[in-house]
Amino acid sequence: MSGILTRIKDKLKSYRVPGYRTKFDYKWTMVVDLDRCSGCEACVVACYAENNLPVVGKRDCDVSRRFSWIRIERYVEGEYPDVKVKFIPIMCQHCDTAPCEIGCPVYATYHNQDGLNVQVYNRCVGTFTCATYCTYDVRRFNWFTYKWDAPLEQQLNPDVTVREMGVMEKCTFCIQRIRVAKDTAKDEGRKVTDGDMQTACMQSCPTDAITFGDMNDPNSKVSKLAKSPRRYRLLEELDTDPSVIYLKRVMDDKKGSGNGHGSSHG
Amino acid sequence: MDNISYKEVNEDVVRTMTKTGWKYWVALILCAGLAVALWGVPWGYQIYVGQGVTGLNTPTFWGIYLANFVFWIGISHSGTLLSAILFITATPWRRSIYRSAEAITFFSVLTAAIFIFVHMGRPWNFYWTMPYFTTRQLWVNFTSPIMFDVFAISTYMTSSVIFLYFGSIPDLAAVRDRVTGWRKPVYTYLSLGWRGTDAEWHWLSKSYTFFAVFIIPLAVSVHSIVSWDFALSMVPGLNKTIFAPYFVVGAIFSGTAAIVTLMVCFRKAMKVEKYITLMHFDKLCMLLLVMSLLWSYINVVEVFSGWFANTSAENETLRYRMFLAPHSYMFWLMILTNSILPLLFIFRRLRTSIFVCVVVSIGINVGMWIERYLIVATSLPRKFLPNMWHDYIPSLLEISVTVGSFFFFAMLFLIFVKVWPSISIYEVKEDIGFPMRKGFKRH
Amino acid sequence: MKNLIIYIITAVIFVVTLGVGYLIADQYLGRAPEQPINFSHRIHAGDNEIPCMYCHSYAERARVSGVPNVQRCMGCHKIIKTDSPEIQKVAGYWDRKEPIPWIKVHNLPDHVVFPHKRHVKAGRKCQECHGPVETMDVVKRIAPLKMGWCLKCHGKYDVKNGRECWTCHT
Numbered sequence: 108m109s110g111i112l113t114r115i116k117d118k119l120k121s122y123r124v125p126g127y128r129t130k131f132d133y134k135w136t137m138v139v140d141l142d143r144c145s146g147c148e149a150c151v152v153a154c155y156a157e158n159n160l161p162v163v164g165k166r167d168c169d170v171s172r173r174f175s176w177i178r179i180e181r182y183v184e185g186e187y188p189d190v191k192v193k194f195i196p197i198m199c200q201h202c203d204t205a206p207c208e209i210g211c212p213v214y215a216t217y218h219n220q221d222g223l224n225v226q227v228y229n230r231c232v233g234t235f236t237c238a239t240y241c242t243y244d245v246r247r248f249n250w251f252t253y254k255w256d257a258p259l260e261q262q263l264n265p266d267v268t269v270r271e272m273g274v275m276e277k278c279t280f281c282i283q284r285i286r287v288a289k290d291t292a293k294d295e296g297r298k299v300t301d302g303d304m305q306t307a308c309m310q311s312c313p314t315d316a317i318t319f320g321d322m323n324d325p326n327s328k329v330s331k332l333a334k335s336p337r338r339y340r341l342l343e344e345l346d347t348d349p350s351v352i353y354l355k356r357v358m359d360d361k362k363g364s365g366n367g368h369g370s371s372h373g
Numbered sequence: 374m375d376n377i378s379y380k381e382v383n384e385d386v387v388r389t390m391t392k393t394g395w396k397y398w399v400a401l402i403l404c405a406g407l408a409v410a411l412w413g414v415p416w417g418y419q420i421y422v423g424q425g426v427t428g429l430n431t432p433t434f435w436g437i438y439l440a441n442f443v444f445w446i447g448i449s450h451s452g453t454l455l456s457a458i459l460f461i462t463a464t465p466w467r468r469s470i471y472r473s474a475e476a477i478t479f480f481s482v483l484t485a486a487i488f489i490f491v492h493m494g495r496p497w498n499f500y501w502t503m504p505y506f507t508t509r510q511l512w513v514n515f516t517s518p519i520m521f522d523v524f525a526i527s528t529y530m531t532s533s534v535i536f537l538y539f540g541s542i543p544d545l546a547a548v549r550d551r552v553t554g555w556r557k558p559v560y561t562y563l564s565l566g567w568r569g570t571d572a573e574w575h576w577l578s579k580s581y582t583f584f585a586v587f588i589i590p591l592a593v594s595v596h597s598i599v600s601w602d603f604a605l606s607m608v609p610g611l612n613k614t615i616f617a618p619y620f621v622v623g624a625i626f627s628g629t630a631a632i633v634t635l636m637v638c639f640r641k642a643m644k645v646e647k648y649i650t651l652m653h654f655d656k657l658c659m660l661l662l663v664m665s666l667l668w669s670y671i672n673v674v675e676v677f678s679g680w681f682a683n684t685s686a687e688n689e690t691l692r693y694r695m696f697l698a699p700h701s702y703m704f705w706l707m708i709l710t711n712s713i714l715p716l717l718f719i720f721r722r723l724r725t726s727i728f729v730c731v732v733v734s735i736g737i738n739v740g741m742w743i744e745r746y747l748i749v750a751t752s753l754p755r756k757f758l759p760n761m762w763h764d765y766i767p768s769l770l771e772i773s774v775t776v777g778s779f780f781f782f783a784m785l786f787l788i789f790v791k792v793w794p795s796i797s798i799y800e801v802k803e804d805i806g807f808p809m810r811k812g813f814k815r816h
Numbered sequence: 817m818k819n820l821i822i823y824i825i826t827a828v829i830f831v832v833t834l835g836v837g838y839l840i841a842d843q844y845l846g847r848a849p850e851q852p853i854n855f856s857h858r859i860h861a862g863d864n865e866i867p868c869m870y871c872h873s874y875a876e877r878a879r880v881s882g883v884p885n886v887q888r889c890m891g892c893h894k895i896i897k898t899d900s901p902e903i904q905k906v907a908g909y910w911d912r913k914e915p916i917p918w919i920k921v922h923n924l925p926d927h928v929v930f931p932h933k934r935h936v937k938a939g940r941k942c943q944e945c946h947g948p949v950e951t952m953d954v955v956k957r958i959a960p961l962k963m964g965w966c967l968k969c970h971g972k973y974d975v976k977n978g979r980e981c982w983t984c985h986t
Contacts, residue, residue, distance in 0.1 A: 171430040171763035180760035197758070206607050212519040213501045214511070218981045227981040229927040230511070233424070233494015233503055235434035236519050239753060240606040244761035245431050248494065250425030266449035268927040268986055273494030282986055290931070324894075342757055345607055508964025510979070 110315040129224040134322035135280055138332040141356040143316035145193035150308030151175045152300035157307035159267045160254030174247050177308055199245045200349030210236035226277055233273040246277045281306040301327050382801050386794050387551045404577050404784035412777025415770045424494055426770050438492035440746040445485035446599050447603050451628025452478025453592040457585040468800040469648040474632050475537040480785040482530045490582050518601040522745035536584045544794040594623045609688035610752030619671045626664035627741035633657050633734035641660040650723045658724040665715035686757055694751040700769040703743045710740030848956035849919045854902050862950035868942050875932040884911050921955050929984055
């Protein structure tokens, strides 16, 4: 009896090595510098092209079924002419203690060894739980089986699955590019470093507002940027431990005061 | 009930099963037809085209289907409560109504279970939520509240069927001895060769008591688990620790109200007024009153704790639910039907008035449905990031499916009263007293 | 007697369900479709000992192993056995500048990412998955290509992250 118990225990242990949530091979992190973001939405377009996102049309857009995995939220402060507009690009935050992961009954969304919050489309049964639990509203659902008109299906990315109806999806941090980068790095017998890969949004950003890299590597660009005093994470008080780090935009507190740093820090 | 003889009971119950008027057939065909037309066909269309035919949108991924699911699970608690709890506390007035209550339990759990599939994106893959050894070496996520649901509801459904069946065996035997034709072999098979020996009675009562005890914690746990579907999220308005007792109380409340409604219909339609008397309504309405007070208390606590937390997200959800049309109308209607109207039952005269009973109990069911709807449909559209706020308006198809589920439930109940002894023969006889020689008056 | 009939009916339903399930489950196993050219791996890889990667040249460096283009065929068959009717068919495709519409025998669903490169580099033989192709006249699928079958191997060779979904799925 005890022999069986030990065997089960060992088996369970073997599944947990290397550790879940504690020891990542990589720790992919994205840093978004809001000071640089101009809200041009080039990242949104790039994401559509890279990840085979369907364009849902006017009617579905009306009822809030847009497919953009990354979106630019606009917040307008004040009345004309004293108006301040703030942009914040929001994509899946790849939380380390993700609320969505506890919800999925079939492990269609789970945390992988790279610290990514992975969505496995072919395992998804569509209970909507992950999307309901998500505090950032970044999950998208395939309400229909979307079709691409005749020449457009030729531009689909062959590395990314085209999802069928009834499946939840979200930003993957361009996992297909990470896969290629890791593949190349493995052949050369090294780890992935900065410059090996870019996510689609990062690649297309004209102002270099988005940086992507490995947080485990102390020399990577993201590790350095993450030490910035302007650093914050979205809805940090919910303790979701997101992997996306925002660098706060430095703004003037009052018109003409010229010293807006006081409240902008931290 | 002293003036009824044993023979009369048997005959009355069997009569409800064998004598079928044209009205019954009309009602059955109507219910079945509407269930297919309003539920089956739209659902088929939804599976074929996709969930996009519903009114769901990006922040509001759970809508009217989840409200229905919770509502039907709630209705199911009636049977458990009336049957099991009152059985254990040896309450005599349960006897003539508990069989129907148990049937309601089973049918409403069934309806609720189907609603899980209705709300799924890919219902044809539902078996992936079952833990079994697959060649894919995949397991299910035991931390998921949806997974808890799968276990809780399947266990509850199985136990309630067994509970219903065990309690019916002697009655099935009684029916077997009275019917002829095609029914005879069916009930012979169903009654498992019951002969009514002492040993059989002994084991029946043993097992029945076992299931009565077993099913009470199960019922409480089922609805707690259903509430965790919501409470384990971080969404303002759903993330409440009070949810488990709130749901259990609400479930018993709506379940009892459903029983009152159905009993009135059943009593009128089947002409069994001598078994389901005003005394029963009196007792049931007292229960409703208590549950209403409990429910009101928890509702106040829920709103208060949200208000007291005083985070911007909570405040917005509360404002959206309580003071913004159209949800504010629904909210205050719910308060009226669930907290204020049941207070009428303080008066004995109103408790024994069938009319008041029907009005209030239907009101409670409407109110409880609204409660479930509001929980889902006013929390999710107001999550944390205001940019994604979007109202949820159920589509016609969703409403049609909702209405259809009531006809489906009615259809199941109509079939049940014809194929199953819907009043417990042997327990009613316990009320009657022993058959004595004529002229002997029982005191 | 009545009971016996019920038992028999139950047993028949049981067996039929299992049988139908079995047939559906393995409908692609042993699939050997007729190809547009009656190409024999036995002659090429078996008798003449041409290495697999001479024709399927991407297997070592890409996700797909690559079906050889017509040029690769014509490279040899401009000279060799030009009078055979099958070779003339190939030459026909070459003249019309059309690809040969080969039928894929080992087909994976779109949501599976199977890199040939990783497996070849890890030292797996082609035959471990594709069977003894060098003895087949018509290529036949001998592997079920189901997830459990993949995982069996991943467990056996203790692949790093070999049981993670994202390793093969996106």
